Amino acid sequence: MIAVGVTTLRLTRHQHAVMVGHCYDGLPDEACGLLLGPMIGGVATGVITDTRPCVNADASARTYTVAPKDMLRAMRAAESAGVEIVGVWHSHTHTTAYPSPTDVRQAVDPGWIYPIVSLRDGAPVMRAYRIVAEVITEVPIEIVA
Template sequence: MLSITQELYDAIVAHARRDHPDEACGVVAGPEGSDRPERFVPMVNAAGSPTFYEFDSTELLRLYRDMDARDEEPVVVYHSHTATEAYPSRTDIGLASEPHAHYVLVSTREHGNSEGPVEFRSYRIIDGVVTEEEVTITPTEKSTP
């Protein structure tokens, strides 16, 4: 099960809408071994495509170095589908290289960059096997001074 704050959910959906009609992509990092998504990291879709996403290799290397320095790992790897349902394509499955990550897909096919509901689904993808999981959206905690 993926448990994600409303703030992170909203940030992922906003990124998907903003980049429509191209696919959006990014990572939500969290403390190593915690399964807690905490730090939203929107990435550039180097493919600039409505049907495919690709992380920029330089940007991705920088992100992994940064996560390593912070003792973080990618808890969520997300991208959007602009014309199809929020289900991993064969290409998505082939690119899934983080066995502990939640793979989130957001479909913007109904409303594009406009307001309106989106399809937001999460999967575990391990050795080519796709398993959908429940998503729980929790209130964003207010930090105390």
């Protein structure tokens, strides 16, 4: 189970900066965004081709929902680029970068990667996970070029 489809999330410095920057922009609320990239067998490969900051429709410091309009735009962008939506990132403003019970319940796609950016401490901390049948597995993050 654990070994199946385990990937490394590979982010460029720019992608990493976009993700973290969007989390700061969203304060005091949680922020969220969608990741695009290739999949193999319905599972993200870890290669990211696009990071798309989205509106948190919940406008909440505790929960997030990707605004339906942003989800639709991302689906269209993925389709025209020949890739898939492969994950969603969000911020934790006052807790660590670990999935909350709500995050686990919301994680409906076993092939997605779920990065979380904690802004609790002075420096942002990003960690990423796959969540399959409510089992959380950390996915290492590699910053490439």
